[in-house]
Amino acid sequence: MRLVTNRLQRRVLIAALTLPIPASLAAQAQSSADLSIVVNGVSPEASTMVPGPEIKGVISARNGDRLKVTSPDGTSTIIAISNSTRIKAASGLFAAKQQQPTAASLLNGLPVTVKTLQAAGATAGGELAASQITFRSNDLKTANMIRNATDQRFEEQTAATEALRGRMGDIDKYNVKNTVNVHFDTGKADLSEEDKASLCSTATSAQATENALMLVVGYTDSTGDQEFNQELSEKRASRVINYLQQACGWKPYRMLTPTGMAESDPLASNDTDEGKAQNRRVAVNVLVSKSVDGL
Numbered sequence: 001m002r003l004v005t006n007r008l009q010r011r012v013l014i015a016a017l018t019l020p021i022p023a024s025l026a027a028q029a030q031s032s033a034d035l036s037i038v039v040n041g042v043s044p045e046a047s048t049m050v051p052g053p054e055i056k057g058v059i060s061a062r063n064g065d066r067l068k069v070t071s072p073d074g075t076s077t078i079i080a081i082s083n084s085t086r087i088k089a090a091s092g093l094f095a096a097k098q099q100q101p102t103a104a105s106l107l108n109g110l111p112v113t114v115k116t117l118q119a120a121g122a123t124a125g126g127e128l129a130a131s132q133i134t135f136r137s138n139d140l141k142t143a144n145m146i147r148n149a150t151d152q153r154f155e156e157q158t159a160a161t162e163a164l165r166g167r168m169g170d171i172d173k174y175n176v177k178n179t180v181n182v183h184f185d186t187g188k189a190d191l192s193e194e195d196k197a198s199l200c201s202t203a204t205s206a207q208a209t210e211n212a213l214m215l216v217v218g219y220t221d222s223t224g225d226q227e228f229n230q231e232l233s234e235k236r237a238s239r240v241i242n243y244l245q246q247a248c249g250w251k252p253y254r255m256l257t258p259t260g261m262a263e264s265d266p267l268a269s270n271d272t273d274e275g276k277a278q279n280r281r282v283a284v285n286v287l288v289s290k291s292v293d294g295l
Contacts, residue, residue: 052116052128055079058257059110067106067130069114079114079128081106086132089140101135107143110135111257138231142238142258174287177209178202181267181281182240186223189235191243199240199284203248206286215256215285216240221276222263234260240282256287 057071070076087101106112112135116128180202182195191199206212218237220229237258244250268275 048120049117049129050120051131052118055114055116055128057112059106059108059112062106062108067114069112077128079116079130081130081133085130088132088134089137101140105135105140106133107140109252109257110143111139138234138238142241174213175290176285177212177288178205178286180284182284183277184236184280184282186221186276186280187232189232189239191239196243196247199244200248202284202286203244203250206250209286209288211289213254213256213287214244214250215287216244216258217283217285218258218260219265219279219281219283220263221266221279222270223276226262229262230260232260233262234258236260236282240284244284 055069055071055077057069057075057077059067060070060076061068065081067079067081068076069079081103085103087103087105089101089105112133114130114134115132117131118126118128180198182191182198184190206214216237218233218235218240220233220236223229224232237260241255241258245252245255263270263279266275266279267281268278270276270279
């Protein structure tokens with residue numbers, strides 16, 4: 001009986017092995033096999049790339065996987081991004097949320113530093129690919145604020161920004177029509193009610209001037225170390241910009257990138273309390289192109 005049973009089992013096994021495999025099962029098996037494949041190495045395209053120049057500037061336009069980065073001297077560079085581009089925030093905005101920035105973070109108006117690659121043997125001016133893009137999380141907050149504060153579509157904002165900034169390769173081509181200083185307590189970035197009223201009055205006056213731009217620069221006194229004062233001056237400048245745009249109605253595309261100058265360019269001596277009080281400021285400069293201003 002046991003012999004018969006063993007023979008029967010062998011026949012069943014042989015029959016099962018010789019049956020055709022259903023197409024669905026074959027597909028699943030092939031899919032499982034594909035998932036286990038690991039390929040090491042560098043693609044032929046990447047292997048032909050060499051380090052290119054480091055580009056610092058502001059993202060002035062974006063079209064799909066291409067960025068236009070405009071440097072402080074007015075030079076614009078087109079840079080390609082891809083899934084292999086590393087995107088890094090320089091401080092704790094993303095670390096606090098346990099997130100990593102993505103290509104969606106590369107907003108118009110965001111100051112960035114880009115490490116690039118270019119084809120081996122390429123001449124100057126050839127297409128660049130981004131290997132790494134770094135920015136400050138505080139700058140991303142400002143860029144997000146600009147994006148969320150305007151009802152204009154991205155294309156319209158980009159066009160307006162380019163039109164207003166297109167001739168701004170050199171600040172000497174602009175006249176400073178007005179400068180208003182707002183002041184702060186030591187180590188603080190809070191605006192007083194008096195300063196808020198002054199900012200809105202400045203914005204209302206500047207609105208009447210066609211093509212007027214604002215350049216906002218933050219400063220500190222000599223209290224504290226350089227790193228602290230740099231961050232504080234940037235925070236003060238961002239606070240003023242936020243208020244100008246959100247409360248005073250100043251259009252984001254008419255605002256140049258804010259600058260923090262720490263304790264540079266003091267208005268008065270830092271040897272006295274009165275002098276320090278004058279130096280703890282944000283300067284709001286209203287600029288007009290000399291070609292528009294007729295000078």
